[in-house]
Amino acid sequence: MEKHNQTSFALKHFHLSRFLHDKYNDLVIADTFRQVALSMITLFVPIFLFKIGFSVLTIAYYLFFIFTGSIISHFIIFKYFIKLGVKKILIGSYVLDIFFYLFLFSSEIAINSFGSSAFIMLTALLFILSTTLYWSAHHVYFVNTTTIKKSGTKLGIILAVPTIFAIIGPFLGGLLITGFSFKIAFLTSALLMIIASITLLFSENIKTTKPKLKLKKILDLKKMRKNIIYFFQGIVFAVTGFIWPFYLFIASIKLISIGAIYLLSNFLCSAASYLTGKETDKKGNKLLSIIGVMGHSLTLIFRALTKSIGGITIIQSIGGLFGGIFVTALEVGFLRHAHKDIYNSTMNREFYMHLGRAFSVLVFIVLLYLLTIIKAFVAVIIFAGISEFLISFIIKKDKALIN
16 A cells, blocks of 8 residues: 555656656657667668678669568558557557567578578568558557647657667667677567567557548649658668668678767767757748758768768768758658648658659669679769758748748
8 A cells, every 4th residue: 555655656746647648658668669679770681681691782672672662561551451540550560570570580590491582572571561560650640649739849759769768779789799699689679679569558549530542642743842852851761771881881890880880870860859849849840951951961972982980970970960950850841741631641751752762772773783882882872962952952942841
């Protein structure tokens, strides 16, 4: 009885009861465990595939298949599965992430049993399903637990808090892989995903409206400036999320050093995300979008041309600062837009963004046939930086995402 009274006092005094029973906070907590798990592994998946014998060109085709397949997967999820409930879908995405890590853990057995081609295809399918299930449900969950007025602040928190805890992720992942093995890193990430699933399991259900997808709204040809922004964002995200860390490894930078490079940049990205989110609620997102895009695009170009670890660390850290501004400011615009029609708005964004991702990889594939591997990496990174810089000109005239 005394213990119960002490617990009740603590919950009331520190406002923990209100925090723990808030649907938005449940998402923040679950996202935090997920982000830590992903930050340990996602950077290193192409590297892992390379180390077990797949060529750079094969991995490029693997990424191209993931990004094109994700468009179809998003549509199928919204059309047929979203009615199951966003909480169930989010948990389902975590479970698939666990299978993804365990499948990578069992790569030797899988390749011996099914062959290398089947292994990489199954790996891609697991990644597509886990990622598209997550983002489909995540956007619906977020919009249904926030208001347009506070979208910036809420987004800043949900981008900043998981990143703060995940700052150590890439370094820890590199440390585990270097000191032990990829298998230990995969198991650790799977365990964190289990915790994320349990966290969300006890949250309240989110009531959603029935989706009414329309091709006209998904393509949204009347607002092409918005679509082009999404397309260019996709180019940048594919390069920074997959091609850049892969390039660092190909350029003979050790895994533990790659993880260390991300330490400071993730911290600055987290801080910038939080502050940008709050600021957009007060003053809109136009100026911050332009600052973030121009700053991040320049650092992306310069990091491709820098050879020393020290120089790369400094430039990427500055890029993390501008990246936090760039991503948050434009994401706020999307979420405010999505409050009007979450399903078609999300499909519209994912369609053009995945097209951009696929296009950047297609450019990379062409470059691999024309140039040496290192030069192809450098060229596609510079291409992404130039593409991002072009967003700044579109932002000045766009009215769908920018306010």
